[in-house]
């Protein structure tokens with residue numbers, strides 16, 4: 001195959017045909033471009049007769065969500081495939097298998113997960129996933145602990161940080177999450193009905209101080225290898241399986257950014273309930289399910305992370321210094337709360353929104369959900385450094401919903 005160019009469906013089939021461990025030679029293969037994300041081409045290639053299939057994901061040299069005017073590095077395909085391989089080793093069974101990476105075509109060929117659904121869609125359709133908290137807390141504890149200075153050789157970690165330098169994708173986050181929502185930026189996008197809320201964000205000094213502190217940590221703290229974009233659109237799910245995909249934003253950053261991303265997206269769905277429920281009872285029940293999931297994620301993550309630290313810690317003084325572990329876990333919770341809030345705010349007034357809220361057709365119901373999400377998000381950001389327990393975050397969400 002020649003140098004980089006965006007593939008068409010026939011070319012995708014020819015490349016997939018080379019994976020003889022998946023497809024029998026001469027099989028009749030079918031291709032569908034199924035990419036609905038912001039950045040890449042995604043081909044689903046299958047042999048309908050044998051029932052075998054795979055996913056072929058190609059990075060485009062620009063951000064698909066905006067167009068060719070926003071160039072974007074193809075190196076993100078290397079970052080993504082390498083992160084998937086690392087995460088697959090640390091959290092087996094929770095990440096799709098990578099079959100092949102082709103640097104020239106910025107292409108990753110991986111396991112097909114189409115017997116799962118994208119979790120954002122699953123939540124919109126009121127799905128319940130009883131094993132999700134168990135699975136995602138394992139993914140978070142294992143990938144964050146074993147890539148940090150607490151759980152891996154500290155010299156090797158410095159070299160790993162270098163491999164995952166991801167400046168262009170980090171800049172997207174720095175702009176779209178930690179800057180643009182707080183000023184009248186061209187990239188912002190919001191319904192006119194909530195202009196008052198957007199303008200309030202631009203003029204809230206107390207909020208800006210907290211966002212600047214969270215941004216500083218995102219810019220400077222190489223704490224662990226993050227997924228970097230762990231929203232519910234980056235998770236394939238079914239009742240007995242959770243698969244984390246799409247780590248093209250991976251880099252060494254503050255752990256709370258990944259944990260906060262998961263919680264933020266559950267809370268965005270929490271804010272959107274009502275339209276997606278048949279009646280008030282259904283709404284209350286689904287909200288309770290989401291809150292219970294959030295509580296369970298943090299409690300399980302905290303227990304698993306501490307246990308890994310006890311059994312596999314490599315950093316002597318941090319294991320013996322009285323109070324250090326509790327202090328560390330509390331700072332992690334505070335970061336989680338601050339980043340969860342930041343990720344909620346950006347999805348209401350920034351460039352990229354979420355279907356949970358944008359797809360509410362009734363303008364009044366949508367406005368209500370947007371205002372609720374902003375109210376929770378702002379409060380989490382403002383309270384992040386005062387948080388002492390996951391119950392504090394839950395209280396913010398429940399009181400905002402009740403008022």
Ligand code: SR1
Nearest residue numbers: 038063065172176229352
């Ligand atoms: C230009 S990319 C917009 C957003 O999509 C990705 O999923 C990230 O969340 C990014 O901020």
Ligand code: MG
Nearest residue numbers: 037229234246
């Ligand atoms: Mg993505």
